[in-house]
Amino acid sequence: MTKIKYLVLLMCAVVFSVNSQETADNNDVEEVVVTGTQIKGARINEALPVTVITADDIDDRGVNSGDELLATLTEQGVNQFNDVGSNGGGVNASRGDVGAFDIRSLGTGNTLVLLNGRRMISTPSYQTEEVGGSYVPVATVNSNNIPVSLVDRVEILRDGAGAIYGSDAVAGVVNNVLDTNFEGFQMRGRFQNWQHFNRDDHKFSMKYGKDFNGGNTNVSMYFSYYQRDRVAASEDEIMGRCDYGDLVPAEFDSAFYRCSSNSAWGQFDMSGSAAYTDSSGEFLIKAAGDANCLLNLGGGVCAASDSSGNYTHNWNGQRDVLGAVQRHNTFVFLNHDLGDGRELFAEWGNYQSEYNGNRHSVSHFSSVKFVVPATNFYNFTGKALLMDNYRFVDAGQRNVDNDKETNRYLVGLRGVTDAGWDWESAVSYSTAEAFDVTHNRVSNTLLDGLLHRTGPGAYNPFNGGGVYQTGYVSHNPVDYTPGNIQDAVVDAYRYNERTMTTADLRLSKPDVFSIKGGDVGMAWGVEARNDTFLDDRDPRLDGTIVFTERKTSGQLSTSAGDSYPYVSDLANSSPTPDSDGARNVNSVYIEFDVPLVSPEMNIPVVEQFDLQLAYRQEAYSDFEGTGVPRVAFGWVVNDLVKIRGSQQDTFRAPNMITINESMVVRNNTRNDAATIYAASLGVDTDDSDGRYSVQRQAMGSSKLTAEESQNSTVGLVIEPTDNLTITYDVWSIDSTNTIGLFGEENHMLLDLFLRLSSNDINNCGAVISNPALVRQTPDNPASFLAAGLCPFGLAERVEDNYANLNDRSVEGTDLGFYYDMDTVIGKFSFKHQVSMLTKREQNFGETLTTLNAAMDSGFLPVQAIDGFGDILAVNGSPKRKSYTSLRFRRGDWALGINQNARSTVYEDRTIARAGSMWAVTPFKTMNVYSDYYTNVNGGDLRLRVGVNNWHDRRAPLASSRMGYFEDLDNNLRRNFYLDLRVTY
Template sequence: MALSRTTTRLQLLAGASILAACPTIAWAQATDANAAAGAEGAGDIVVVGSRIEGARVTGALPVSVLDAERIAATGGISGDELFRSVPQAGDVQFQEARTTGNLNDARGDNASINLRSVGTGNTLVLLNGRRMILTPGTQTENFVPVQTANTNSLPIGATRRVEILRDGAAAIYGADAVAGVVNVVLDDRFEGIRLDGRYGFADGTSEYTVAAKAGFATESGGRFMVFGSYTHRTPLFTSERDFAVSEDHRPALIGTPWEGDTSFDNRSTSSPWGSFTTVPVTAVRQGTTALTTSGVFHIEPTSNTAAGCSSTVINGNLCLRSGTITGANSRVLRYDENPDRTIRGELDRINLYSTFSQELGAVELFGELGYYHAELTGQREQSAPISSAPIIIPASNYYNPFGAATINGVANPNRLAGLTNVPAGGLALRITTYRPVDTGPRTFTVTDDMVRSLLGLRGEMGKFKWESAFTYSWARTEDHTRNAISNTLFQRALALSTPDAYNPFNGGNQTSYSLGDTTPSNPATINSFLIDVYRIGKTSLATWDARISTPDLLTTSAGDVGFASGVEIRRETYNDNRDDRLDGTTTYTDMVSGITYGTDVMGASPAPDVSARRTVLSAYAELAIPLVSPDMNVPLVQAFDVQLAVRDEHYSDFGNVLKSKVAAAWEVMDGVRFRSSWSQSFRAPNLAQFYSAGTQVANTRTDFAQCRINGTPCSGVSTLEVRAGNQDLGPEDAETLSFGAVVQPIRNLTLTVDWWQLDSEGVIGLQGAQNQILFDLLERQSGRSNPNVVRAAPVGTQIVGDLQFVQDNYFNLGPRRLRGLDFALNYRLRNTPLGTFEIDLAASKLLRFQQSPSELQSTLIAANAAGTLGTGITITQAGSQIAVNGNPRWRMSGNLSWRSGPFSAGVLVNHVGPVFDTGTARVNGQFYELDSYTTVNAYVQFRAGDDAGILSGTRLRVGARNLFDQRPPLASTNYGFLGSLHDGVGRFVYFQLSRDF
């Protein structure tokens, strides 16, 4: 019945639209198309915000416009570099300064946009007014997989302007337009030929770009534009930045209240100084000295006298010490992964794009064809075994200190003497923490390809303009990791009873404990278990739309009523094809225990393939209604205009939704305008959230339920978390309300302010494994248990058994409330004796960001407040998020440009306010605060005049990004800075030469 009702609605709206369409020029904002971000001059037409061409209503919606000059002022050539300069853009979660996820992450030349910090995937990105495809890669944000349009795939060099609608627009554009819409408009009116060459460099890295653009019009009514660019960038290693050379950032905190905070020491306990557990768990002694704690021991260098030895010396300068390397005296044995990493990888990027139009009598044929290709090669540390696929070293291992008494008929030279509780056949050892660093780091190459094609017709029929087009896009990402390790092959190498066996007991670097391994195993043995691993993702997007539009459907006493209507069919597919060693095709069976695990790649959790598709049918209608006009002479109301819009969508796998929008503009007098809008938004779960069969990840959690009930010490343990899609997920519904004012007190000066509020229901997330464990503690205090926390049966004196895994499926969280202010100023001073000046200022202030707790979280918060859970517990994922991690209270940008004759110059200042780093310890109840971050971009340019002969049309630009080499604020991340907000490249100087023909 739902489908029948939906079909009826679609038929009604389709009939109204006459299966035709309007060009996508909009009335949404009184913005000068040549103004910079936030400039909002009167009477100009922009694309984003409405489907009605030529409507009289202006200024009802908050739209920022970045013109070509403002884009160039960023000094960037990628979408990521461009959108980071927009104050409302939020933090960037798809970026290279991430070290988590590895194959499960959207690596490569990827960048996202997150308007209002509502969350990646809540901003709709359009290219020439039509939807862009989502990248095949996903990554976790708030623990759930999200997708985004890849802003790095945009042809920035062919862009005429970027329009940013800072308001919900689902009623006009459909799903994803919760936080707003970004529309990139290509320079399809360009005529002539332009060649560009650019070279830039920063300490430790360089980059060059060559580009060409050509456009022409024909006498027969044709117009063509073609653009192509190629960029090559060298890698940036952590060794080139003093703040990223090590994962231990504690030296930078000396003299501060956070001095010694181990949250800033990200070195890994999985190091060449391995920790091992006897199988079965056995208390081993050498003479009267205990070598193990609960069966656990680790390798210790004899030179680390602070820790000391438990055993006699092995291999001349090593010994065994009971327990793991987590103790304070053994902290020096943790592995520093940063020397094995790149901050930015080596990149090759190609952008090709073309547009055309051709008049065919009363009809115009138009189209687009684009291609994007990128290869990014980076480097990461070697992986380590994880709890979801443990590695057991057989007793037969030649170097096993608890191995068999005899090997190959002779006495075992590596078995320690005088052992008790170790049988003659030896003991197998489970790797607790160990990293085979002697294999060298892993390298990865991510190859991204995207094709976009469009073909359409447009024309006029009476007073209506119509347009219809078909688009088809596909994207493919191949993530290829080299030098990975097969669990099966690694265990075979461990099982050898000859000197060729892999030796995990020989420690690491004797001089610098945290760096590398100076005692590698046999190279042939190492090569025997190294493998390549692949992940291939594909997405596709096919759309057909038809629209009609007229600015004068009918005439009232206040003026003409504009109308637009249309239909759209959208087909999306998503395929995630994991390597056979990851998706369960090739498994790993432990030769000691006989247990089979779903992954045969060391350090990688099993992840099944995903294949999903969705069809969306939609129809919309929009009215632009003037209620008061200047001719009516209404006091204090020079004009009053209203926009009404409604959209109906039906999802093949999800159901139905109907959303609406109302916006109004009140012109008090010339130069004074007030505006307001109310809109409903909707976002269905993405295909990964809806269809994923689940992934397993291992994270360090504290099992409070076991330690507090069993009366044992509480410490972090590796915990297996199973996260799965959920086809019972509801949508994320939102309502947006905004009020604003536009004031033009003098000529060429525009001031704007907008207050906005976004209320969301059903935000998709997780309860969180730590919260699930805490709820298990609370339930067990009442004689129950949390079924999502799966445990083994208690052993011996245990009351609560060991934790096996936590089931944590995606679900709809409680309400989220956001509120903020946007400010903008634009002033142009033309034709002075010193030239023409223009200044643009834009700022965004976050007033409220409140995530309401779920029912489970509310229960835990109440229990924690009552002291029921004990001390030292923080309930996460709820409460105020202002100035927390990626959500600064303030973001600002200012752009000053100058032109005089052949010379021009510009300065762009970007400011990101301070945030608290919740990954740190609390001092006096407060997390560590990252300082505000202000950078300056600048350029100077000379353009040869038309009388310069062979040099006419030549432009030389010299510029710099982060001119004063501002270093990013210290954070507790691996690289020492927060890559979603800040930049670790430093000062980047560039030279650009262009020639017009």
């Protein structure tokens, strides 16, 4: 059925093509791409809030990749698809060469990205981002698919455009317009070097185009190659450490201690106790000579009581800040004049990348316990033990290979009918693939077998795997039983694939009929789209190979929570079933450009007034579709002042993962409010600080509905002179039915509220708890009762499914100042753009309102309600972000300076430990370059020398993984580049 629809649309295009032959002999066909309207030549286009970034502007920013370009956009929020961030997500992150769009700080997936006016395919792999109280799957177009040196301009429509372009255009539209009709030959090379790191980048690009067939045919080709060196965190004195407590006030000390409690110096639990354990039978392995040693084990290690505190691991000593990348972009364009006012156009684009990055050695989840039997060759206790807080450093650091490839094929026709309608129809097919392999993983099943060996070939977890240094284990571990772990070391893969097939027919006419104010323009069209996705996980993740935990007795557990789908066979990875899905989307739209007032009408203070009226209806195969209207106006007061505005409904379709995903369990490190509260009363809890790994269970739902938004914009354009333009826009986006999760921390806070509200140590069986929360049996119930609390254990699992949550509101303003000036000494060009967020709020809902009131009254301890409430500037999304550039040219020489700046942002993860949010201070960087233009062998040569981050500034300190806010800032400091470009 889908193929028939595409065929019908293509046949319609052919009919228009034949019809146009009769009267359009002398019509020249020109492609006009205008973001914000489908009407070619529409007057309203002049009033739309569109930021245009030209090829020269991109050059000025000194960027190599799409993700670097995004970071300079004032409208962009955070990019959570980054290398440092992927350290936390592991195999579930979208790793490799990738960047994400987040216009208006609404989150990934709320920005529609186009290439030459048509939708781009999403990157094949997805990851999760926090929406509400926990992490929800999101997908994005990969910004690095866009060849920045081929871009003619980037158009950013800063208000919602669902009625024009369809779903996902909530925050706006980014249209990347490429140079598709080039004639000539251009070569370009760039070399870049970082002052403080062993990193060199190289980029080479070539562009060629030629007219054939008497000028009726143009073929142009583009190729680029980019190579990036890796940057290891250990190259930097800040990013290479894990304890930043000495750099912050004392109250934030523990929040900035980011070392891992999982190290090669494990913790072990036995039944009963011994001279080297605490009263609960828990002991640690420590280095011989440690003051807390109670039993010398030989080999440089000893046993010590668990109360003496465990060694921690510096995982940043093994991590890369950036992995090594090789990227290839290829594009081929064909434009052929068929005569009679018709044109054939075609496009093929190919993107390939190879990525390699290093990650820390693997540990195991605290929720997954290994049993070391009494028969283990190295078990000196004579008892079965539970192994905890252990890291397999002898397996080596994990190494990730991630290969991506994206292809886009497009062919279309355009022309003019005998009635004067511009028409265009195209069919496209896009594919995107990613293959991710992680080396040096550990199989739980194979490790269990090694622990149960009775000879010297058994795995020895009692030897310590590293050298104790200055508070945490070094990244150069020494293993006393080399080789044994290799029998449990495996590779693990993840394969992702997406396809997108589109067909469309578009018609527009700027003068369908006339009214007093002028000609009324109209556009209408139909579109069909088919999307598919595939997420194929390694057999050790998808349940093909099943691991089952053991009881202390050595027998395999029969508890459902101790095997798949709650536990995978890969240490430190959550189980993930394979998933796939498909979606068909059919759309129809109509748009009018209505001139109500023209200059000829001589109306005071209304020289010109235009309306844009649009409506779009979309039908989806996997959920209920929706229709959205749009009204925009442009009011020319006089030659100096213009006023513009819009009001529209937009929507974001539930992504296919949240609809089709089977039950998925994720292990996330969370603050347990109940455990923190109990510890504050002196209770001997099973976790010292209340922050530990908790399972979250979620499942896709076909009952999800689209997120709907109302977008409003009103603005002012002032042009005092021909070379000065000032713009100011105020906007707001109010969304309903945002798709997210209530969240593990919020569920645990609710659990504490219910327990305290019903606490009675004389009748603990009547205590009410949160049914969505599964807790373990406490090890020390007497300690709870002594503190006046009914006992409870650590949270094991939170059952929290995707749902349409409460309303979200985001508001802000945009300011633009553009000035060009010719003087006797040369030409100056100045730009200053500012985007400001004034409101960013996710409404509480009834339950969270109750919890917030309980904290205000003192009934509950103060803790951030994760992901809800006022989240302005919290965890990214600064209130103010600006870009300023000044360019001067005189003859063959040019000089450019530009600056990126942001205001303070706050981290709420510090509240649980420090009582307040950490302020990540403002950050700005300045880039400088100089150009020289000359002629070499008949070609135009431009030589550029540039310095990025001229002042060599470090990113401000944050409590994130490597000591800076990686989703927002760049911490690689000053770098230099040489750029050569020759055009014939």
